Amino acid sequence: MMIDIKFIRNNPELLRQAIKNKNEKADLDTLLNTDETRRRLQFDFDTLKAEQNSVSQVIAQKKRAKEDASAELSQMARVAEQIKGLQTELTAVNAQMESLLLTIPNVPQSNVPIGRDESCNEVIRHVGEPVKLDFEPKDHLEIATQNGLLDLMRGAKISGSGFPIYTGLGARLERAIINFMLEYHLQKHGYTELMVPLAVNRKTMTGTGQLPKLEDDMYHISEDDLFLIPTAEVPVTNFYADEVLSYKDLPLKHVAYTPCFRREAGSYGKDTRGLQRLHQFNKVEMVRFVEPQDSEAALEEMLQDAEDILQAFGLHYRVVSLCTGDLSFASQKTYDLEVWAAGGKKYLEVSSVSNFGEFQARRANIRYKDATGKLNHLHTLNGSGLATPRLMIAILESYQNADGSINIPEVLAPWMNLKI
RNA sequence: GGAGAGUUGCCGGAGUGGUUGAACGGGACGGUCUCGAAAACCGUUGUACCUUUACGGGUACCCAGGGUUCGAAUCCCUGACUCUCCGCCA
Numbered sequence: 001m002m003i004d005i006k007f008i009r010n011n012p013e014l015l016r017q018a019i020k021n022k023n024e025k026a027d028l029d030t031l032l033n034t035d036e037t038r039r040r041l042q043f044d045f046d047t048l049k050a051e052q053n054s055v056s057q058v059i060a061q062k063k064r065a066k067e068d069a070s071a072e073l074s075q076m077a078r079v080a081e082q083i084k085g086l087q088t089e090l091t092a093v094n095a096q097m098e099s100l101l102l103t104i105p106n107v108p109q110s111n112v113p114i115g116r117d118e119s120c121n122e123v124i125r126h127v128g129e130p131v132k133l134d135f136e137p138k139d140h141l142e143i144a145t146q147n148g149l150l151d152l153m154r155g156a157k158i159s160g161s162g163f164p165i166y167t168g169l170g171a172r173l174e175r176a177i178i179n180f181m182l183e184y185h186l187q188k189h190g191y192t193e194l195m196v197p198l199a200v201n202r203k204t205m206t207g208t209g210q211l212p213k214l215e216d217d218m219y220h221i222s223e224d225d226l227f228l229i230p231t232a233e234v235p236v237t238n239f240y241a242d243e244v245l246s247y248k249d250l251p252l253k254h255v256a257y258t259p260c261f262r263r264e265a266g267s268y269g270k271d272t273r274g275l276q277r278l279h280q281f282n283k284v285e286m287v288r289f290v291e292p293q294d295s296e297a298a299l300e301e302m303l304q305d306a307e308d309i310l311q312a313f314g315l316h317y318r319v320v321s322l323c324t325g326d327l328s329f330a331s332q333k334t335y336d337l338e339v340w341a342a343g344g345k346k347y348l349e350v351s352s353v354s355n356f357g358e359f360q361a362r363r364a365n366i367r368y369k370d371a372t373g374k375l376n377h378l379h380t381l382n383g384s385g386l387a388t389p390r391l392m393i394a395i396l397e398s399y400q401n402a403d404g405s406i407n408i409p410e411v412l413a414p415w416m417n418l419k420i
Numbered sequence: 421g422g423a424g425a426g427u428u429g430c431c432g433g434a435g436u437g438g439u440u441g442a443a444c445g446g447g448a449c450g451g452u453c454u455c456g457a458a459a460a461c462c463g464u465u466g467u468a469c470c471u472u473u474a475c476g477g478g479u480a481c482c483c484a485g486g487g488u489u490c491g492a493a494u495c496c497c498u499g500a501c502u503c504u505c506c507g508c509c510a
Contacts, residue, residue, distance in 0.1 A: 043470065046479040053479090056491045060438040069490085076490035373449090375467080 002101040002362060005035060018107040021114055021324035031100045038093045045086045052079050102212055106359040108324045109333040115323035121336070122323065127307065128316040130340050135402040139343035140393040141274035144170060146404045149396075152274070161272075162264070162279035164389075173408070174282065176415035177388055177395075178257050181284040181309055185385055189305045191255035191286060196235035198258060199226040204238045207364030209330030209356075219261045228261035232285035233382045238364050240289065245368040250378065251298065252289040255385065257282065275389035276348070283387040287380065291370065292358065295379035299355040302383040303335050306351045309386055312411050315394050316340040318347060332357045339390060343397035348390040353383030 008015050012028060019026045055072050062069040108114075113122045144150040149170025155163045166174045185191040205211040205227050210218065219228040229235060236256050245252075260283050271277050286305060290298045303319070310317045322334040331354040338347035358377040361367070368378045399407045408418060 039470075042479080046470065049480085050478055052491075057439065059490060063438080073490050078490095080490060 002098065003104050003106070003359065004362065005097075005101065008032075008104065009035065014107060015104065018324075019105060021108060022105050022327060022329070023116065023325050024103075024105045024329070026103045026105065027100065028104075031097075031104070034093060034097055034100060038090070038097055041086060041090045041093060045083065045090055048079055048083050048086065052076060052083060055079075099212075102206065102363075105329045106209075106332045106356065108327055108331075109355070112327065112333050113321060113323040116325040118323070118326045120323035121326055122321045124319040124321050124335070126316070126318045127311070128314070130316045131342050131398040133342060133400070137343045137397055137400060138404060139274070140341070140396040143343075143396045143400050143404060143406060144274070147406060149173065150275075160279070162277070164275060164278060164280070172416055173412070174388060174392065176412045177391065178282055178284060179415045180312075180412055181385060182255060182257055184309060184312065185255040185284065185286060185305065188308070189253070189255075189286075191253045194236055194239065194254050194256045196232060196239075196256055196258060198229055198261075199224075200229055200235055200238070201226060204234060204241070207238045207241055208234050208360050209328075209363060210234060213329050216265050217263050219263060229258060230262050231260050231283065231382075231384075232256040232258040233287060236285065236287040237360055237366075237380055237382065240366045241364040243366060244375065245289070245366070245378065247291060247368055247370045250289060250291050250368060251294060254287045255284060256287075257284045259283075260387075275393055278389055281387060281389045284385050285382060286385045287382040289366070290379050290381065291368070292376065292379050295355050295357065295381060298379075298381055299333060299335070299353065302381055302385075303337075303353045306337055306353055306383050306385045310337065310339060310350070310391075313391075313395060313409050315398060317350075328354065330354075330356050330359050332359065337384075337386070339394040341390070341394050341397050343400075344393070348393060350386045350390045350394070351384040354381060356380045356382075 008028075009032070012032060016028055019028065055076055059069045059072050059076070062072070113120060115121070138146075141150075147170075148168055149166065151165045151167050152161075155161075155165040158165075182193065186193060199221060202211060202225055205218070210227075210230065214230075218230055221227070235258075236254050239254070240252075259280055261280055262278075264277060264279060267277065275281075286302055288298050288302060307317070307319070317337055317339045320336040320338060322331075322336060327334055334352055334354040336349050337351035337353070339350045340346075341348050357379050360380045361377040366378060366380070367375050370376055395409060396406055399409060401407065408416060412418075
């Protein structure tokens, strides 16, 4: 499957532009040349095979009639040899095609701002007001330390930096946040929960587009060639890999809580204080499977689903439309939600909501039969709803008191067995 | 970890190395019949690629990858997965 080679063949300039705008390094010319070679080989192969098939029947007839078929046999011996040669070439070219196709990114939607990097992202709107504190706010790490919520030193001791340990009330708070978000999506947004494997195979990682590009960013268990998931998107989207669904099943909406693992190779020393950037963190993820004509509307809906969580916490945030240079490899349009951190006085990314069009469905081979019985690739979307670390930062910093204590957000009370 | 059995189309289930893309049954869909329905009968019912303005034609696919052969669903090798039994273990 992969990305549609016919589409690439017919729209090379569109692809060239998309690759450039996304700052990707995909070799389109080699791909197109290889495609031509492949088609020529395939044609020759098919032609010879057709000859072999028909003469083989003649041989069968003659043998049954006890006639001499030695002329045909020697002719076919030659043909068989040629076929074998072509077969070898074809196999090699097909493999080359596949690895080239895997490096072609998804094409951004036309309404995505064009730009090199995040400085070109477009702020769509601000929602709510930054919390007003009549004292100099502390940052989340100070608050967490003072209240005994986190033990990063011991996390570093037993695993390494970036593997946080939530302690006591901190652990309960983290768990309450996760449960609150999960139940919110289940009960108010109509998602169905999945609890999924945290280690997945290579095919699965390729299906959603993490591989081959991001192999260095993932934890890999070489013994079994398994990868720790960087997001629940991977196992949840691949839930339907190699399947054919019915239009009657759609839209499908799944939500899953999982820890996420990221090596964050190459980002050392950047925004590392406290919970800002971690190798392991918790996230509730929403995934949707929809008919193609519904995916644009579904993206807006999912964005709202994620926003609802921030609003439930009464946190100020902004919605950002990512520019082409900041879009992920597989995405054709992405909104980020950035929550206001009162202590650090900056916006922190807590959610990324993306429409992948048919890109992932092609790679993972997820199809559906539409109302007319026609087979199509469906569209996939996903969005964080939300990632907890930076949400925790915003909560601690927004709900702090002058004496360094913190209040528990009202919506979490039922999840912590607290009476407020 | 050890031993055995298996993997065929939407499902069940045949298949001797040569007209098998695949018998037979079921399901689904269309039609005949009927006031309507059931039953019965007739027909249709895979995917991908190449080619053709079109009708059509060609190739591949019977878990995956190799091999034997003029020719493989059918024979051989390797691997994946499923099931049963034993061992170990939460």
